[in-house]
Amino acid sequence: MEFTLITGRTIEQGCTKEHAKLSEEYMMSVAVCEMNYEDMMRLNVRDGDNVKIKTEVGSVVVKVRRSRRIRRPGIIFIPFGPWINLILPSETEGTGMPPLKGFRVWVEPTEEPVSNIRELLLRNYGVKG
Amino acid sequence: MRVIEGVVCPFCGCCCDDLEVIVEDNRIVDVRNACALGASKFMGYSKNRNTKPLVRRNGELVEASLEDAIERCAEILANASYPLLYGWSNTSCEAIRVGLELAEEVGGVIDNTTTVCHGPSILAIQEVGIPGCTLGQIRHRADLIIYWGSNPWSAHPRHIERYTALSEGRFQRAAWKRYLSRLILESARKKRYRAASLVFKGGAAALQAAEEEERWMLPPPGERKLVVVDVQKTRSADLADIFIRVEPGGDYEVLQALRALIRDEELDVDEAAGVPVEKLEELSDLMVNARFGVLFFGLGLTMSVGRSRNIEAAIKLTRDLNRYTKFLIMPMRGHFNVTGANIVFTWQTGYPYAVDFSQGYPRYNPGETSAVDVLARGDADATLVIASDPASSFPRKAVENLTKNPLIVIDPVLTPTALMADVIIPTAFVGIEAEGTTYRMDHVPLPLKKVVEPPAGCLSDEEVLRMILGRVRKIRRSDASA
Numbered sequence A: 001m002e003f004t005l006i007t008g009r010t011i012e013q014g015c016t017k018e019h020a021k022l023s024e025e026y027m028m029s030v031a032v033c034e035m036n037y038e039d040m041m042r043l044n045v046r047d048g049d050n051v052k053i054k055t056e057v058g059s060v061v062v063k064v065r066r067s068r069r070i071r072r073p074g075i076i077f078i079p080f081g082p083w084i085n086l087i088l089p090s091e092t093e094g095t096g097m098p099p100l101k102g103f104r105v106w107v108e109p110t111e112e113p114v115s116n117i118r119e120l121l122l123r124n125y126g127v128k129g
Numbered sequence B: 001m002r003v004i005e006g007v008v009c010p011f012c013g014c015c016c017d018d019l020e021v022i023v024e025d026n027r028i029v030d031v032r033n034a035c036a037l038g039a040s041k042f043m044g045y046s047k048n049r050n051t052k053p054l055v056r057r058n059g060e061l062v063e064a065s066l067e068d069a070i071e072r073c074a075e076i077l078a079n080a081s082y083p084l085l086y087g088w089s090n091t092s093c094e095a096i097r098v099g100l101e102l103a104e105e106v107g108g109v110i111d112n113t114t115t116v117c118h119g120p121s122i123l124a125i126q127e128v129g130i131p132g133c134t135l136g137q138i139r140h141r142a143d144l145i146i147y148w149g150s151n152p153w154s155a156h157p158r159h160i161e162r163y164t165a166l167s168e169g170r171f172q173r174a175a176w177k178r179y180l181s182r183l184i185l186e187s188a189r190k191k192r193y194r195a196a197s198l199v200f201k202g203g204a205a206a207l208q209a210a211e212e213e214e215r216w217m218l219p220p221p222g223e224r225k226l227v228v229v230d231v232q233k234t235r236s237a238d239l240a241d242i243f244i245r246v247e248p249g250g251d252y253e254v255l256q257a258l259r260a261l262i263r264d265e266e267l268d269v270d271e272a273a274g275v276p277v278e279k280l281e282e283l284s285d286l287m288v289n290a291r292f293g294v295l296f297f298g299l300g301l302t303m304s305v306g307r308s309r310n311i312e313a314a315i316k317l318t319r320d321l322n323r324y325t326k327f328l329i330m331p332m333r334g335h336f337n338v339t340g341a342n343i344v345f346t347w348q349t350g351y352p353y354a355v356d357f358s359q360g361y362p363r364y365n366p367g368e369t370s371a372v373d374v375l376a377r378g379d380a381d382a383t384l385v386i387a388s389d390p391a392s393s394f395p396r397k398a399v400e401n402l403t404k405n406p407l408i409v410i411d412p413v414l415t416p417t418a419l420m421a422d423v424i425i426p427t428a429f430v431g432i433e434a435e436g437t438t439y440r441m442d443h444v445p446l447p448l449k450k451v452v453e454p455p456a457g458c459l460s461d462e463e464v465l466r467m468i469l470g471r472v473r474k475i476r477r478s479d480a481s482a
């Protein structure tokens, strides 16, 4: 299903981003996708299920979290972090800034697990050597 | 036990300078006055600490002496033809100054995190200028406060309390009581609806409607008003007297509509980007009638469609408003010293970010000399990352370049970027274990304090950079004479 993606800061992410980026807590705070209840019904997912987010660049698996703050259907929110950055386009349109808010993504339910940060980097960028 | 007063918080652009840190045996046991973000940094900073320099040998990161690590960094930088030096917003102005010297020496590109946060704001400011002031002025005088595309509750938690609606100014009262009584009223109303929804069928719908209702509750004239404009109802919006929901990507349209209304022009549409025109009319009245208004904008404007054009429209709106009243505008800067990075870059090179030294003189062309573009095009052949984590904040194509080419990471902690590095040099946390200067978001410089000693062997960013610069100079000189 098609959605408009918004990224941003959350206080949970802020508490761990400065000093604990490799921790489980950081992962729990950013590898999530907030969505309203109607959209969750339409996608047939429940709180805590995994979903795959796709763009032209690639795909990434994150957990669904129900949000009361997103009122309009068709919008999802994902905090800034390495998970979502994997699938962002890099065109900056002459500003030096990649698009981070308000672009199209496709979301589908999945059985695949959410990878932790080490797996995520290893799988997508390979090992250095 | 020692209480250190007047500590500046090294976390966000608010740079709160009223923190009290309690230290026992070189350990921080408590911190007062900080918000959750600041407190978590002071209390948790040493948990995931790496204190040994690491160098990659045969694919593995192994411990090395500081001298070896510095030598390896210097070799990488001296041998690269177009290195990128990126980060800077989480370190002191003193370290940034040495970084610029290093960039000039190696003929590379130096960029700070502005490039992926308020870069578009700077582009707009260079086009149309900016009417600004210090946060103290706002605290004492502002009677209309607008947050546009910014969620201070989550990203700058003490901003509202220290500088805007909830602060006690000399000429403006804090709006605490009003917000508290409103909160109590609202939760009572919601409870009533919830109870009703158990009995009547229509109750659930009424509850939904109550939750959905966009807020429009004006305080008595003369009192401070707080307006939030955003694409979703954030926690900051819960506090606001007025909340306006804009459709994603619709900010430009709404800003231009407001400009037209302020000039008393008629709009022949019913709504702009999901906002009914009557609401915009009321908002424009409020703006014109304010005695001292201020618009804070965040990444909701810089990161969505239009980018620098959104900011330009916002600044022009402020400019138009100054025909009728006093109105100011300020970007909500994220990292504690990102403003300082812009200032030191400008003072040294003439440009605030994305500076290219490859020609021997500073050149500035965001879109070409900005970090994401330099990496995504594959131009950089080595990267030094300091006090930043581009692996978490850059798009994939840019990060791929980091894994292909030599990468140096200078940071007090292990970040995802560090996992890809060839050399890692741990440093002291500036503002906790090292002194330095930082600039608040309104360009006020503040001194960061050293409250505890760093772990043995951890130098400050400034010292490490000086050592690298010294080695690079030696290598280049001996190459030149050979």
Ligand code: SF4
Pocket (backbone or CB within 6 Å): B009, B010, B011, B012, B013, B014, B015, B016, B033, B034, B035, B036, B037, B038, B039, B156, B157, B158, B159
């Ligand atoms: S608002 Fe910002 S500067 Fe102030 S205590 Fe919180 S994180 Fe620190």
